[in-house]
Amino acid sequence: MIHVRNLSKHFRISTHSSGMAGTLRSLISRQYRTVKAVDNISFDINAGELVGYLGPNGAGKSTTLKMLTGLLVPTTGDISVNGHLPWKTRKRYVARIGAVFGQRTTLWWDLPVIDSLSLLQHIYRIPADTYQRNLAKFTKVLELSPFLDTPVRSLSLGQRMRADIAAALLHDPDILFLDEPTIGLDVVAKERIREFILQVNAERKTTVLLTTHDLTDVERLCDRVMIIDQGKLLFDGQLSQLRARFGGKRELVVDFAERYDSASVVGADLVSLENQRATYQFSRGETTASELIQRISSQYRIRDLEVREPDIETTIRRIYEERLLATE
């Protein structure tokens, strides 16, 4: 569905030398510095996939998304989405995609939400029955009804984002691009949007590519993640692979049935022992959780336990750090 080959986007940024002489010189001959916002990346996304696109600020996420939606023309490389070159056949291409770019609304600021939605019906030439069906469904799942008649400028951020996502999906697009769909929202609003994205992906087989800073988004939504930093694709694979390859130590938290003075066990580090709760760390590959639990339970009486996977935030931070080490 989406094929990207050797995609690069370079920006020329004029550099200003300091001082009066520098200003004068830049009037005559401007000095340019080339910034490789996206540097030779390739990937494929199949129909129906839900992919998370991660990276720190300025890593090249938005630039990639802008090229995929046809807003920007690549410096070099090929993009083919549904057989389209996004920037070449703009009108035909954008009719088949949906896009929500972070903080900017696509809705008419001074008008009730419903007016914007009904205009989009005409813009996308959505058949009346499809429009009614989708509107009814989105209104229910995203709970739009309390503010359908409210002007967009009076909506809360969460309401606005829900309205925007509904607007982007009214025409049953094949692909949905989401740039930071949950940024700035409270936990409840985030969760509602996640549920909706999952549902759309499951029911309509809509391909979803989303960028986010929120790693809970990734854990809840994405099977596959791509990580970009300084324009280069650092990782592309399943979330579980990401954990296995870069993940730190797993943790085992044990609540004992009685108080022990020491609770050390072979194959794991005892990180803390407070009251009757012990926390162990162990590495994947060296020992399994079940071996460890057996060993502990043979020595101590366990009341309850929990295995904690390394959180993705630490995992991703490690990838960025390792990359820095590799380039130095």
Add this chain to the structure above:
Amino acid sequence: MGETFTLYLRLLNLTLRGQMQYRASFILSLISTGLISLFEFGALLLVLIELETLAGWTIAELAVLYGLVEFSFGLMDNIFDGFDPRNFGQRVRLGTFDQMLLRPVPLITQIMGSRFELRRIGRIVIGFAVAAAGILVIPMQWTLWKVVLLPMMVIGMVCFFGGLFVFGSTVTFWTIESIEVMNILTYGGSYAMSHPVSIYPGWLRAFLTFIVPAIFLNYYPTLYLLDRPLPAGDWVAFLSPLVGIGVLWLAFRVFKIGIRYYQSTGS
């Protein structure tokens, strides 16, 4: 084409309904733009009463020249408000232009439908009244050709000024700072056009003929309306709509080049 026009009307309908949410501000600016036009003409009138004529033009004749420009510029300002470089530059800078690129309908339709300032009606009404008063006072000798020419002049000027707006908007893809240069051309041009071109020095007349062909739009056709001699024959008066539409066409072509540039650089 029909579909595009329907979409344009739908967009306008929404834009206007959005504006009506701010009724008090609407009425205030309606009155203020009308008053500005009225005072501008009043100031001109005061000077003229002293001079009695300007380069051989009577006050009534000057009123026709002035009123037609005001009327046409006001109309254009409404219709092409989305292309007003100030609005459009803002749109590019805030990134809302990207949203237009993401919709499967023509960009020009979206931009023209994005704004429509009813409040400028004040200027249109004053322009119309001044021109009409001039025509009644003169009094004008009507012929069929004059009846045809009058609306064509208005169309020509609306397209011409609209074209200048579109050029100005295109410039904002490259740089926001040079908007002022375009504004001098647009507003200076309309001001220059509201006076008899014969009062200007030769270099300015040449500029208004060959660089920014404003002279064809109002001055020559008004000469014809007032039965004054034209430099190369009466047909020159009828170039008005052709020049206007030509400038607008060219502006839209250049605008498309601007969009290509924008897509290669981002904002």
